[in-house]
Amino acid sequence: MRGAGQSVTLRWVVGPQGPSRASVEASGLPDPQQLKVFAGEQRETAMAGSVRQIGKHTVFEPRFPLLPGTTYYAVCGTVSVRFRLPSPAPSVPTRVVQVYPRASTLPLNLLKFYVHFSAPMSRGDSYQHIRLLRADGTPVDLPFLELAEELWSPEQTRLTLLFDPGRIKRGVKPLEDIGGALEMGKHFTLELATTWQDSHGKPLAAPFRKRFLVTEADRTPIEPSRWRIIPPQIGTREPLVVHFNEPLDHALAQRLLTVEKISGTVALEDSERRWRFTPQKHWQRRRYFLVASPLLEDLAGNNIGKAFDVDTSRPSQTFRSAPVHLPFSPR
């Protein structure tokens, strides 16, 4: 990695911090300011970095670590020396692991999807890669709420995709004019394109399609009294199983349904219709309480004791409800 022209010599130096922190060492420069480093083939904007004089050498240290996949050029007049980081080992392409809700029939007033990925994704243009298709393959116009923040988990492995609230709530002009995003009794497909890139700029391994049938709108609050609790056996760590009468929101049901003062692990099964809690310690001969937070949601955003789009809205009226305690005794 040397280049020479007249008396100028340029060299990329990899130090103890590794190739991503490589610097440029130059000698014979008429003026240190003539040393420029460029990312890619453009020669308009030089990279930011610091220039130091060490003895006869001018050393340029890039301000930011060098990235794999980009070619860098140290340039002085006609002398140019390139540097490219070793490509990272080929990794398994990122894929969509799961889309929640998993059910294949979903209510007309479905509130959201969760899209889970196998690795961190890139942000900034996510909505461009998502389409909601009718049975004839035509896309629904703007079905989702497109937020600049994009509702990613901190690791950028889960995106929350909210339907545009204007197309769910009753008494709203767009819902009356152009209808909801979904239509009762019809099939739709949520399609995620491979053009969606992971955090390394690599496309998804495969497109993801979730086909579902739209059933009638759910405007009924969650009714814990209609859940079926299967008590576990005393003296075992057998899971406590709760059958819901409808699928619940995947993310919220994992966190907002608990056994009072008992720690354990939660699994959601049967397309979020069944909740399974495995305690850390053996069940004892006593009464326990299953505690349901009022913030639990079903697929349409209805809570316990409150439907999603009920008008709770006289100024300053606030809606509150307490957690619901459901007793059970191991058998």
Added chain:
Amino acid sequence: MNRFMIGATLTLMVASSAHAGKATAGMRVGAPSFRSMGSLTFGPEGVLFIADTKAASIIAVSTDDTKPGKAATALKIAGLEKKIAGLLGAEPAQILVEDMAVNPVSGNVYLSVSRGRGPEATPALVRVKGESEVELVALEKVHFSELALPAAPAESTAGRSNPRLESITDLAYQDGRLLVAGLSNEEFAATLRSIPFPFKDGVNPTSVEIYHGAHGRFETRAPIRTFVPFMIGKEAHVLAAYTCTPLVQFPLSAIKPGAKIQGKTIAELGNRNRPLDIISYQKDGHVNLLMANSARGVMKIVTESIEKAESITAPVPDKKGVGYETLADWTGIDQLDKLNNKTAVVLRRDEGGALTLETRPLP
């Protein structure tokens, strides 16, 4: 997105020269650490407020950019992401421009940028140099102070979304106070925080409750997307825009720590639209607002119509309230700011997806 208030700008500039160094008094010298750089706004004496949304904190940095009159007044940078990528040593596809703010003292344009689109992205602060170049703003040795937002939402995947992402959705500086819109960890999560500057400990967020006309219920959990301080008569107000797109007005005097206030919804500007940015400016004796939108272009609103507007308290069909004019040739505008009293600077995305920074006469 500098939201320096119309009418107060001159006074503040005079005040700042009379109390030179007051804004930077008590600041530390060093390298502030950032997990992210989002919303930007300028305070007095070249102090730039940078929202670190991931960390739920605000960092006030003294830019030392306090001399008026040197900045170019006609800017044009086509392929802005390409230029910034060159500066930061990355591919253009790895660059996200998060926000833009003009220093009202110098007229220099600052941009917060992400280098990378993944969770490990590095934030950077970039400044426009001359008419068409960009330079990195060094933050290794600056005067700065930091404020961790009280009652910040947790960084979590436990709920339906990670609320930390919306901990700070917009900033504005107004008469010694930094106004911060976003979410808190409280039941009524949408807040507008009013924080005295220089920063002090123990500031409680102000929770703002609004009536959202089109949806017939309070939308207290929906954060303000963009807002601007402006005057109605002699009283300072805040005009805030929400998704789907009500414009709501609060008197600034009502924004006190611990208070819950009900804003006046003065307009519904139509559904399926996302407000992106809003600025105020003075022209021909009128105070005007410009608002950029995702689906409805750039709207010009004359504030006299806001003063006369009736509050909207019942569900309304699509559009209602104060009138506005949609500017036909202002298309693809993502960001707006005021370069000076006659000129706006905008970020415009063209059909091919490339971002251009350019100046335009204020309409």
